[in-house]
Amino acid sequence: MDALEESVLASVWRQGGFAFCQLMRKCRSDPSMAEEAHDLAWEQLHLGDWHQVDCAWRDGYALACVYWAEELRRKGDHAEATRVLDMGLMMGGLAFRPRLNAAISSLSQASEPPSAVRGDDQLTVQAESLPPGSLQGPPMRTMAFPSIQKFLQELFAPGVPAILTDTMAHWPAMKKWKDLSYFHKIAGNRTVPVEVxxxxxxxxxxxxxxxxxRFLDRIYDPGDSTSRAYLAQHPLFDQIPELQRDIVTPDYCACGDGELHSINAWFGPSGTVTPLHHDPHHNLLAQVVGTKYVRLYSPELSDSLHPFSDPMLQNSSQLDLDKPDYERFPLAEKLAFVDCVLGEGQMLYIPPKWWHYVKSLSPSFSVSFWWRSS
Known part of the structure; x- marks a missing residue:
């Protein structure tokens, strides 16, 4: 084992992972032991709150995925090997991310191309119903490719939401992502987490x-609302670097001398809904494919939007905008809001703590850039 592997095993050993370390060292002479080591690390990842899992175990899990995937590849099971490597990317630590990506790239070159895809792979618009009262007020503020200074002074500093236009035309994604066969080709055999x-x-x-x-097939045939699949708030671009090359982080994300927190994908069929909620970060929601309806309420109205009392859901409102119960929540009926239909090539700036509801009006792919200000 190399120095990095030994360093990670030493850290896992200090966390009490004696059996795991012994199994990993046996992998050098008996690669079949990697599956048992993988399962042991997987159990450690799920013993309690995910946020409390020590990073040593996450790195150990990723290392086990590297070894087990290599054994699966040796046996010719490329699909399962790819799945294991993806789990390492999604659940493991950062120490072995380059090796996981390199292994996936090598598997992609050696594997059969994805199966034939449908001939109607263009994402097409399908109308969806909007919440009561939508699009009846004054239009949301719109700026055409504002300078950094203008964005900072007129939107960022005062905390004003706005649509930004003419900011994404240079993204390769604006052309490539309209054709779903591109995703089949680039990532058809990759494993992703999907909300259902x-x-x-x-x-x-x-x-x-x-x-x-399989997820792309669900975009064509989403079923009823209870079986609709949505790839939501997932760091897809960390997992699949080929897709990251199709987008560009906006310069606006540097405002406030802050730090980019995450870049997430939102990909799904028409009708997907993110309920009314707020986030602690600055957010640029970039609409690459399709259209979305977005409604926003000021943070000053938080009490009237009836947040859940459960600590896990305190940033979400009990008010269902699609079926609002104003007898139960009378304060919410007359609250002022701003809303818009966000079209392809547009970004929406959502300041921290602004409540927002989002509904896809067509099959849609959006990218959110979250950053903190110092």
Whole structure:
């Protein structure tokens, strides 16, 4: 084992992972032991709150994925090897991310091309109903490619939401992502986490792991609202660097001398909904494919929007905008809001703590850039 591997195993050993370290060292002479080591690390990742998992175990899990995937590749099971490597990228630490990506790249070159895809792979618009009262007020403020100074002075500093136009035409994604066969080709056999159900607040909502090709099929045939699949708030571009090359981080994300927190993908069929909620970060929501309806409420109205009392849901409103119960929540009926239909090539700046509801009006792919200001 190389120095990095020994360093990670030493850290896992200090966390009490004696059996795991012994199994990993046996992998040098018996690669089949990697699966058992993988399963042991997987158990450690799920013993308690995910945020409390020590980074040593996450790195150890990623290392086990590297070894187990190599054994699967040796046996000719490229699909399962790719799945294991993707799990390492999604659940593991950062220490072995370059090796995981290199292994996936090598597998992609050696594997069969994805199966034939449908001939109607263009994302097409499908109308969706909007919440009551939508698009009846004055239009949201719009700026055409504002300078950094103008963005900082007129939007960022005062905390004013606005649509930014003419900012994304140079992105390769603006052409490539309209054709779903591109995703089949680039990532058809990759495993991704997908939300299934009406919204994350709805009964029966769950998360599933599936290949990108299977998920893309669900975009054509989403079923009813309880089985709708949505690749939501996932760091897809960390997992699949080929897609990251199709986008460009906006210069506006440097405002406030802040730090880019995350870049997430939002990809799904028409009708996907993110319920009314707020986030602690500055947010640029970039609409690459399709259209979305977005409604925003000022942070000053938080009490009247009836946040959940559960600490896990305090940033979400009990008010269902698609079926508002104003007898139960009378204060919310007359609240002022701003809204818009966000079209292809437009970005929406959402300041921190602004409540927002989002609904896809067509099959849609959006990218959100979250950053903190210092």
């Amino acid at each position: 159900g009406e919204t994350y607040l709805a009964e029966g909502w769950k998360q599933e792991l599936m290949t990108m090709s």
